[in-house]
Amino acid sequence: MPRKPRMYLPAVPCHVIQRGNNREPSFFTRQDYLFYLSCLGDACRRYQVAVHAYVLMTNHVHLLMTPEDQEGISRVMQSIGRRYVQYINKAYQRCGTLWESRHKASLVDAERYLLSCYRYIELNPLAANMVKHPGDYPWSSYCHNAFGHKNPIITQHDLYRRLGTTEEERRSRYRALFLTSLADEDIHTIRSAALFSMPVGDGRFRAQIERALGYSIGQAKRGRPFSKSGDGSD
Numbered sequence: 618m619p620r621k622p623r624m625y626l627p628a629v630p631c632h633v634i635q636r637g638n639n640r641e642p643s644f645f646t647r648q649d650y651l652f653y654l655s656c657l658g659d660a661c662r663r664y665q666v667a668v669h670a671y672v673l674m675t676n677h678v679h680l681l682m683t684p685e686d687q688e689g690i691s692r693v694m695q696s697i698g699r700r701y702v703q704y705i706n707k708a709y710q711r712c713g714t715l716w717e718s719r720h721k722a723s724l725v726d727a728e729r730y731l732l733s734c735y736r737y738i739e740l741n742p743l744a745a746n747m748v749k750h751p752g753d754y755p756w757s758s759y760c761h762n763a764f765g766h767k768n769p770i771i772t773q774h775d776l777y778r779r780l781g782t783t784e785e786e787r788r789s790r791y792r793a794l795f796l797t798s799l800a801d802e803d804i805h806t807i808r809s810a811a812l813f814s815m816p817v818g819d820g821r822f823r824a825q826i827e828r829a830l831g832y833s834i835g836q837a838k839r840g841r842p843f844s845k846s847g848d849g850s851d
Contacts, residue, residue, distance in 0.1 A: 623722045623814060625690050626829050630669065630683045630774065632734050633690065634721040634811050635697075637676040638714045644675055645709070650756045653678070653701055658770045660696035664689045667772035670735045672742065672757040679738040681725070683774065694720050723810040724826055726818030731776045733803040734817065735762065736794060741851070751795060763792045808851055 625631060637643040644650050650673050657680070661668055665685040672679045684690050702715045725734055739762070742754035751759040761768035762777070765788055773787075781787040810817040815834065816826050827834055 623691065624724050624816070624826060624830060624834065625684060625687050625722065626724060626826070627684060627686050627689075629826075629829075630681060630725045630727055630731055630734075631690055632723045632725055632738075632807065632811060632817060633678075633680040633682060633694065635678045635680075635694065636717045636720075638717055640676050642676050643678070643705075643715055644673060644756075649705065649708075652704055653697070654756075654770060656697045656700045657693070660693040661770070663696070664692040666690055666693050667774070668758075668770050669731075669772060669774045669777065670738045670758045670762065671770070672738050672754070674741055674745065674756075679741060681731075681734050681738055683772075690722065721811050721814050723807075723814060724816045724818075726816065726822040727774070727776055729819070729822070730803065730807065730817045731774060732794060733799060734807060735777075735791075736799050737804065737807050740795070740799065744851075763788055763795070811851070 644653070653673060657668065657671070660666070661682070666689040667683045667685075668680060669683065670679075670681040682690055682693070684693075698716060705715055706712055725731055739751050739757050739759040742748045742757065743751060748754045751757065752763065758768060758771050760766040761771045765784060777787060777791070780790040807817055809815075816823050818826075823834060
């Protein structure tokens with residue numbers, strides 16, 4: 618059965634998930650996280666892809682990115698895959714597959730879901746009961762987006778910039794988004810779209826994507842049940 622093509626479009630944000638093979642750990646020490654972020658930054662600069670939010674969990678990674686061209690994200694993920702796997706195999710004297718064979722990628726309806734995707738990504742450590750506050754987790758973009766901690770990887774999306782006229786106003790309003798739980802409906806939409814690499818959006822958005830791609834992408838199947846007790850680590 619042929620693989621379903623991934624969907625990428627210039628200037629359309631995309632939620633990318635990369636998982637460890639068999640859900641096994643992909644990060645073991647602080648240096649591993651730092652090297653992955655170095656690989657991510659280098660590849661995004663080279664292939665002109667903007668990163669808006671990310672989280673590096675023990676056995677998976679979430680990235681929210683916008684490419685300048687249709688091939689940018691694929692090239693970024695290929696570059697990271699080569700460099701990071703070589704590094705891990707050498708550092709830990711291992712061989713074989715580190716990541717699942719294919720990363721998941723979901724185009725995002727920015728006006729409706731972009732800031733929800735920011736929150737979904739940066740709340741992963743809370744949902745996994747690893748920390749009590751997103752700012753306590755060192756391997757995400759939250760402290761940059763919420764407090765302005767220096768992070769050269771991150772590029773503000775236009776929707777983020779619309780939160781305020783000054784940097785402090787944007788950060789304050791961004792922090793305020795995390796004072797309430799992410800809606801169950803949004804969690805389900807983001808998670809289900811990620812599961813099947815389908816767009817995060819309604820029928821109108823899917824129709825726009827189909828026109829831009831030039832082919833039908835169908836409908837997402839029913840996803841796994843979402844947790845009502847939190848935002849879910851996924």
